[in-house]
Amino acid sequence: MKINGVPYRSVWVDPTDHRTVCIFDQTRLPFALEILHLSSSEQVAHAIITMQVRGAPLIGAVAAYGLSLALSSDPSDEAMEREASMLAATRPTAINLRWAIERMLQKLRPMNSQDRVEAAYKEAGLICDEDVAQNEAIGRHGLELLRNIKNRKKAEERINILTHCNAGWIATVDWGTALAPIYMAHDEGLDVHVWVDETRPRNQGAALTAWELGSHGVPHTVIVDNAGGHLMQHGQVDIVIVGTDRVTANGDVANKIGTYLKALAARDNDVPFWVALPSTTIDWRVQDGLKEIPIEERSPLEVTAVTGLTKGGQVETVRITPEHSSAANPAFDVTPARLVTGLITERGCCNASGTGLRSLFPATTGQ
């Protein structure tokens, strides 16, 4: 995607030294656009844990480069296994992280240590290129859904889409998952408007989705997380599209906390609820999302405080709860497959079920 007319991906290798990995510091958006240069696997791990990079596909891609950086300083078997485990443990819910590390190890384990560094950067680059192609394909398939909605509307009526968290281009290597169809619809002149859930506690919607959509000129309105049900009751949402951090072999969907409540409201109001994902987000080894997907529990400080821009232009974090109140912060929830209208993948759309997924990915037996 472009920023001020310049095309960017969300992660790239510094062209001047061919080793350092560059990302946008997502904790600084939307107030500042800062590029971070990561030159060790520890720095990559820190960036993932602190959510300077986040979004399921992107943390997989960045972790793959993290392993490449580790091998640059020590390409031995011991170091590779140790650093791979360290990177895989940085966040628990998104399966793309473990998928990317596993793919790197499968490629690198049989190799001589002296050949590993070049091979690792090449494989990480392939992971990135494939992610871009998958998200572009998701965009094309999701665009069909939006065109169908438009065909059922009067000429002057816009398409209202609700989304949760940030599943845009900065959550992936490019395009995004849930936002890819929206960008394509906007680019071809469909009148789309996006209701952006702010997505407390970290406000990925208010900060990141709104920034992305605004930079691309897509009309959007930020709403508090609790407004979606009300808007659906009043016919102001045509479709919900969200991304996901892990989809089980049966089609259960883990995504940012609050997604489940949107799916319930959508079902009660006959609003289609779609989930967009590259196949790297499917965990074929897991069936029951509620029992088997680990849900990340983050710091209570993310709940008891908010960060924003003061009138003086300073970014500040302030407490919003009584000093001695405790807080809980489960970062994801699981939406059962029965509440999901369908999945948008790079191979097309399918039912959120084992049969639906197997109709598109018949040969996949595991990761």
Ligand SMILES: CSC[C@@H](O)[C@@H](O)C(=O)COP(=O)(O)O
């Ligand atoms: C294309 S990204 C889909 C998901 O990763 C996204 O919706 C999400 O929940 C991200 O969570 P985050 O905690 O910001 O990494």
